[in-house]
Structures are given as C-alpha cells and as structure tokens.
C-alpha cells in the first residue's frame with residue numbers, strides 16, 4: 401500500500417507542484433478535487449502544507465515538498 405502511493409506520486413511528477421492538485425484524489429474515498437493549504441512554497445513547488453479531503457475530514461501533510469497521501473493508521 402505504502403509503496404503503491406509513493407510510486408504513483410513519483411510517476412506523476414515527484415515534488416508537490418500546485419498542478420498536482422489537478423490529479424490528486426483522496427486515497428480513501430477517491431474524492432476530487434482536494435483542498436490545498438500552503439504554509440511554505442518556493443517558485444516551483446509547495447514545500448509545506450496540507451491537502452485536505454473535505455469528505456473524510458482528513459488532512460494529508462506535505463513535508464519537504466513531498467505529499468504524504470497515505471491513509472492515517474488506524
């Protein structure tokens with residue numbers, strides 16, 4: 401599961417570019433589009449922030465430019 405999401409994201413562009421929001425869907429409910437909150441970014445990518453699924457009420461963190469779209473551990 402973990403490998404699957406990491407691979408999917410690296411294939412689709414690696415670092416968290418804003419345009420990644422066009423293709424990202426919630427890994428749990430497949431909702432799209434998700435809500436991006438940016439805490440820190442440079443001219444190319446979002447470095448820190450959260451990607452929120454309003455349906456699941458879950459925030460997926462973006463750390464060091466890498467979005468962590470793993471479902472929270474239960």
Ligand SMILES: [Zn+2]
Nearest residue numbers: 426429453456
């Ligand atoms: Zn969801």
